[in-house]
Amino acid sequence: MPDMARTQNCRIGIVADVQYADRPPKRWYTDKQKTTFDPSRTRNYRQSFEKFKSYAEISKKCLELDAFIQLGDLVDSSSRFTGDEDDDQIFKFPQKTLDTLDEILEVVDSVNAKTKINCIGNHDVRTFEELNWLGKQEGWENMHEFIKAKYLPNENLQADCFAYERQITDKVTVVNIDTFDLSVYGRPHDSEQFNRAMKILNENNPNEHKARTRGMDGPFEKRFVQWTGGVSSEQL
Numbered sequence: 001m002p003d004m005a006r007t008q009n010c011r012i013g014i015v016a017d018v019q020y021a022d023r024p025p026k027r028w029y030t031d032k033q034k035t036t037f038d039p040s041r042t043r044n045y046r047q048s049f050e051k052f053k054s055y056a057e058i059s060k061k062c063l064e065l066d067a068f069i070q071l072g073d074l075v076d077s078s079s080r081f082t083g084d085e086d087d088d089q090i091f092k093f094p095q096k097t098l099d100t101l102d103e104i105l106e107v108v109d110s111v112n113a114k115t116k117i118n119c120i121g122n123h124d125v126r127t128f129e130e131l132n133w134l135g136k137q138e139g140w141e142n143m144h145e146f147i148k149a150k151y152l153p154n155e156n157l158q159a160d161c162f163a164y165e166r167q168i169t170d171k172v173t174v175v176n177i178d179t180f181d182l183s184v185y186g187r188p189h190d191s192e193q194f195n196r197a198m199k200i201l202n203e204n205n206p207n208e209h210k211a212r213t214r215g216m217d218g219p220f221e222k223r224f225v226q227w228t229g230g231v232s233s234e235q236l
Contacts, residue, residue, distance in 0.1 A: 009169060009171050010066045010067070011063065011067075012066060012067045012068070012069060013068045013113060015052065015068075015070055016071035016072060016073070017071075018104065019048060019074075019075065019076035019123055020046075020048055020049040020074065020100060020103075021045040021046075021081075021100065022046065022049075022079065022096070022099075022100050023045055023046075023078060023079070025042050025044045026043040026078065028041035028042055043076070043078075045079075049104065049107075052107055053107050056111045062112065065111070065113035066113070066114055067113055067115040067174065068108070068113035068115070069117045069119070069174065070116070070118045070119060072119040072121025072124060073122065074105075074108070074118070074124060075097070075124060077123045077126040079101075079127060080097050097127060098138075101150060105150065115166065117166055117174060117176070118152060119176055120180060121180075122185060122228070124147065124151070125143065125185045128143050128147060129143050129185055129186045130143075131143040131146050132187075144186070147162065152164070155176075158235070159232065159234045159235040161180075161181040162176070162178035162180070163177055163235050178235060179230070179231055181193060181230065181231050181232045182197040182229055182230035182232055183197050183230070184197050184201065185226065196232070197229065197230060200224065200230060201224055201225075204221070210224075211225055211226050212225075
């Protein structure tokens, strides 16, 4: 048997979809009257955060990783609200949301790894897209500038999006593709990227509300919904 400690080139830790929000669990009801809910589909936002913190603590007892990669959706878009039910929410953006992000980014930074890498998911851009309109009064030019500063302070971003590469060792390089380059989430409504994304949705989703998939039963048709994104030719 080979000595793995001598032959391995790179050790990488990965986590995805923490989706933290400092709010009570969101129940998944199985009927419109909201009398029955499915516990297996309930979103336990705070419990997710506690599990992630446990992961970070365990890492400190292990051999240091060459890199730790957070694959996106670090916060849940419902972190902008308080309340247990959808009809009992109070809009608390932006300060509560900013505090939530800072809290969980501290956990990312505490993981026992030489390099920390963040990717951006649809919940991340959805959470902070209001900064395109509120950003200047909060000290940010727009959402993209905010995410660059908070999530990606050490990355050399390319093509007006969140694409970048990071060398981990002399033999391993991570390349991140920004799949929300073209998107109706996160991009200002007067931007070329928003308009191109909207054109794609209108051409492929027959529903008035682009979050719906009614009548879209063919192979891969249901990917054309508003919470997905696309990659521009410039980025490629």
